[in-house]
Amino acid sequence: MVGPDPHVAAARVAVRRTVQSLGLGGQFLLVGCSGGADSLALAAAAGFVVPRLGGTVGAVVVDHGLQPGSARVAEKAAAQCRQLGLAPVQVLTVTVTRAGEGPESAARDARYAALTEAARAHGAAAVLLGHTRDDQAEQVLLGLARGSGARSLAGMPVARPAGPGAVIQIVRPLLTVSRTQTEGACRALGLSTWTDPHNTDPGFARVRARALLPVLEGALGPGISAALARSADLLRDDADALDAAARTAYEQLGEPPWPVSRLVDLPVAVRRRVWRELALGAGSPSGALSAEHLRAVDDLVTGWRGQGPVDLPGGLRVHRRAGLVSLLDRTP
Numbered sequence: 367m368v369g370p371d372p373h374v375a376a377a378r379v380a381v382r383r384t385v386q387s388l389g390l391g392g393q394f395l396l397v398g399c400s401g402g403a404d405s406l407a408l409a410a411a412a413g414f415v416v417p418r419l420g421g422t423v424g425a426v427v428v429d430h431g432l433q434p435g436s437a438r439v440a441e442k443a444a445a446q447c448r449q450l451g452l453a454p455v456q457v458l459t460v461t462v463t464r465a466g467e468g469p470e471s472a473a474r475d476a477r478y479a480a481l482t483e484a485a486r487a488h489g490a491a492a493v494l495l496g497h498t499r500d501d502q503a504e505q506v507l508l509g510l511a512r513g514s515g516a517r518s519l520a521g522m523p524v525a526r527p528a529g530p531g532a533v534i535q536i537v538r539p540l541l542t543v544s545r546t547q548t549e550g551a552c553r554a555l556g557l558s559t560w561t562d563p564h565n566t567d568p569g570f571a572r573v574r575a576r577a578l579l580p581v582l583e584g585a586l587g588p589g590i591s592a593a594l595a596r597s598a599d600l601l602r603d604d605a606d607a608l609d610a611a612a613r614t615a616y617e618q619l620g621e622p623p624w625p626v627s628r629l630v631d632l633p634v635a636v637r638r639r640v641w642r643e644l645a646l647g648a649g650s651p652s653g654a655l656s657a658e659h660l661r662a663v664d665d666l667v668t669g670w671r672g673q674g675p676v677d678l679p680g681g682l683r684v685h686r687r688a689g690l691v692s693l694l695d696r697t698p
């Protein structure tokens with residue numbers, strides 16, 4: 367008997383391992399499918415694997431209505447999901463408000479909200495997304511270009527709760543699978559894939575990062591995407607450990623004011639996280655809080671030369687007086 371195409375097999379193995387390791391066998395799962403090669407390969411693999419693990423799998427295609435013909439693209443993706451045996455398969459039309467950080471991020475927010483809501487309505491345990499190892503590598507490259515820390519370089523986790531305290535998980539089973547493999551799987555299965563025009567628009571930093579990977583492979587040797595994804599995995603473990611240490615330190619410190627003497631002996635990586643937790647907990651907007659803000663707070667505490675207080679986004683001010691560090695509200 368001839369086995370499945372190797373790309374199809376790779377996607378199935380990745381889905382089976384992820385579903386089993388997360389204890390999701392036997393549950394109802396929902397694939398978020400855009401009609402692109404990654405999420406169609408995911409739908410095909412999940413449609414094969416999940417029933418064999420005693421579960422069921424459906425799909426949701428979100429129509430953002432941002433491009434002409436988007437409804438047709440969505441219907442075609444949904445039809446292919448149905449042919450792959452997924453049920454129920456739904457097209458959800460969302461309204462993307464252009465407020466916030468731009469249409470891309472507004473579309474993403476609307477999509478995640480729609481997918482999570484559909485999962486809740488159908489009683490799904492998880493939403494499966496088709497991010498690949500190449501997406502992970504691009505994310506790491508973009509983080510490096512911004513000078514990010516371990517948490518950001520850790521890229522996307524395989525699983526996370528859909529929101530604070532949520533039961534539904536957002537799961538990315540294909541993070542070990544390359545885009546070449548998802549495209550090969552779709553070809554082997556005769557699936558017709560859609561290419562998001564944004565994926566070739568050099569106006570997006572992600573698209574430019576994508577173009578860089580083959581250049582890096584040429585210069586440094588093959589396997590760069592896999593290596594970057596591996597770094598993300600290692601850094602995620604480090605970031606998790608440091609976050610846990612910072613949470614413990616934060617809890618032990620209690621409410622500010624905090625004595626400087628109890629702060630200076632903490633490792634700087636933990637202190638930085640404590641400052642961040644302090645600022646975010648007091649309402650500083652995360653997008654506006656920079657590494658420079660955190661460095662200034664740390665300097666106030668550990669490198670004091672009589673400098674003044676540090677102002678943080680959100681109308682906050684960190685003060686040092688008589689060996690105590692306190693957080694004040696600057697708003698009148």
Ligand SMILES: Nc1ncnc2c1ncn2[C@@H]1O[C@H](COP(=O)(O)OP(=O)(O)OP(=O)(O)O)[C@@H](O)[C@H]1O
Binds near residue numbers: 399400429494495501
């Ligand atoms: N229109 C859509 N409907 C349903 N699921 C989608 C849709 N678009 C994307 N997805 C899901 O999200 C995955 C990632 O898609 P994409 O890379 O386009 O997202 P993104 O814009 O980079 O945002 P993010 O990476 O934060 O999810 C897809 O593989 C698919 O599972």
